[in-house]
Amino acid sequence: MTAENGAGPDGRLIQLQDITRVFHVGGEEVRALRGISFGIAKGEWVAIIGQSGSGKTTLMNLLGCLDTPSSGSYFLNGKDVSRMSDDELAIIRNKEIGFIFQTFQLLPRETAQANVELPLVYRGIPARERRERARAALEKVGLGHRMHHKPNELSGGQRQRVAIARALVAEPSMLLADEPTGNLDSTTGEEIVRLFEQLHHAGHTLVLVTHEPKLAARCPRAVRLSDGEVVADGTGREVALYYNNPLPAQAAGGT
Incomplete structure (x- = not known):
């Protein structure tokens, strides 16, 4: 089933309906997710927050099409990805999702520009177009002047900006960030949050997975x-x- 206009059954970019994920460990059944249902509209900035063991990493893997649910439905940009094969999921990941990792995940021997070009290489984009798009993405995150530097020549904040540019360059449907300020000091982390604010105002869909209430508080919405x-x-x-306390009733309803 595919909805029209690049959206799920209810018109949202992301729609999860009664998602469960069960793992079998040592003969025991571990229910990591228990009936998750919510949607995210195009252009929203949402934090997924929870303590260790809450299920947020499992949910992130499902949102990023790195895993599939045991039951339930997941629509992403009009496609039901919850029952796709591994090969189909790989195509969706490359097309629809820009990943931003806590540890940056940059190739140490390549320049910032080459790192940003990488998703376009997988898409078969010609070299000249790759260079132009990588340059534009680096300029968008304020690193146009550092495009020929390698990761060990950049600060932690600059490396995270390169990672954000790499996530942006293929123009995905959403940016999925895993603890994006976790390896940064408070000042540099604030700079990255402000960059996310700019991306949100520019219309990008952002999903941040975190255990930090201070980061979640900066997002317009948190789950x-x-x-x-x-x-x-x-x-x-x-x-x-x-x-760490009961939430008022008006904030506890699903969306």
Whole structure:
């Protein structure tokens, strides 16, 4: 089933419906996700927040098409990806998702420009177009003047900007960031958050996975997980404020 206009059944860019994920470990059944349902509209900036063991990493892997659910449906940009084969998921990942990792995941011997070009290489984009698009992406994150530098010649914040440019260069449907400020000091982390704010205002769809309430508070919306279930869905400030306390009823409804 595929919806029209590049959206899921209800018109959202992302729609999860009753998602479960069960792992079998040593003969025991571990239910990492227990009936997750929510949607994300195009252009939204959403934090997925939860403590260790909450299920947020499992959910991130599903959102990033690195895994498939045990049951339930996941629509991404109008495609039901929940039952796709590994080869089909690889195509979706390359086309629809820009990944941003805590540890940057840059090739150490390549320049910033070459690192940013990498997703376009997998798409078979000609070299001249790759260079032009990589240059534009690096300029967008404020690193046009550092495109010929290698990762060991860049600061931590600059390396994360290269990683963000790499995620942007293929013009994906969403950017999926895993603890994007986790390896940065507070000042540099603030710079990266401000960059995410700029990308959000430019219309990009951002999903940030984090355990940090301060980061979630900067997002317009946050979805909190606990024991594999959504326990809060509200503004980032509300969910972060009540991270260790009961959430007011008006902030606890799903979206």
